[in-house]
Amino acid sequence: MIAYRAMLDVPRELVQHVARLLRAERRAVGTRSGTRALTCFYQALLVLVWFRKGEDKTTLGAGFGVSRATAYRYVAEAVRVLAAQAPTLHEALARVAGEGWSHVILDGKLFDTDRVAETTMSVKGETIDAWYSGKHRDFGANIQAVMRPDGLPIWTSEAMPGHLHDLTCAQQLDVTGALYWAASELHLPALADSGYEGAGQGIHTPYKQPADGRRLAVDNRTYNAVLRSMRCRGERGFAILTGRWRSLRHSTASPRRTGDTVRAALHLTHFEYRYLPESC
Structure with a gap:
């Protein structure tokens, strides 16, 4: 194996921040010095390095002089520690409202994973692959996210099986309930795409084209245009995460761990965007 010098384009302050969190974790679990x-x-x-470049953990471990198993363990520990720093949905919504934003944007994304053998029963009573998305024709985990109007992601969810639709995931994770609360108590409505049609009060979705082929009324077309122009910035949310942290583009681990990995990347993103709460 040949070694070579490389650069990592993350600020040193971020490395020090993660190191402080890991040091606190070692103290909490009683890790002895020098072990x-x-x-x-x-x-x-x-x-x-793993988050930024998506390096193979065997090669990554060799570069740092540790075994493959140790590299896996170190990454898993850090993902758990970082994910624990991410805000809850209610905290994130309350902060956005306190900052004076007019609305939030709800969206979902399938995070690509290796093929998984787990099966489940479809609504038609057929046996299907639990983590296969017919819409994307790929295996993956469905992650829900809430973004500020400028596109910065403020919260991401647990991983849900890829065969589920966005609205189903949002309902099962009680995202819709939190957004109802934000709309009624914080005057913070949510904008979403047509995949969330029927989500309920406070979650605004576009009008769909009539099934009989007629054109939408002018008022409805205008509403859709305004909604689209306000919601489009939310598309940046997942792009910020996957564009910066390449390890999110494909996972070879259990898809159920994807939620923690995305939340860990969210915390790293908040650090780089100087969006951490003062307690951090």
Whole structure:
């Protein structure tokens, strides 16, 4: 194996921030000094290389002088620690409302994973692959996210099986309930695409084209145009995450862990955008 020098385009402050979180975790679990192969700083650096470049963990471990198993364990530990820093949905909504934003944007995305053998029963009573999305024709985990009007993601959900529709995921995760609360108590409505049609009060979706082929009324077309112009910035949310953190583009781990990985990347994104709460 040949070694070579490389650069990592993340600020040193981010490495130090992750190292501080890992140091606190080691103290919490009672890790004795000198018993780990890497210091907190170099573990943080290893983890950020994985997030930023999506490196194979065997190669990544070799580059840091640790075994494949240790590299996997270090990444899993850091993902758990970082994911725990992400805000709850109610906290995120209350903060956005307090900052004076007029609305939030709800969207969902299928995060690509390896093929999974788990099966489930469809609404038609047929046996189907639980993590296969017919819409995307691929295996993956459905992640729901809420974005500010400028596109910055403020919250991401647990992973849901890829065969489920966005509205079903939002309902089962009680995202819709939190958004009802935000609309009524915080005067913070949510905008969403047609996949959330019927979500309920406070979640605005476009009018669909009539099934009989008639054109929408002028008022409805105008409403859709305004909604589309306000919602389009929300498309940046997932692009910010997957564009910056390449490990999110494809996962070889259990798809149920995808939610933690995305939340960990969300915390890293909030650090780079200086959007962490003061307690951090």
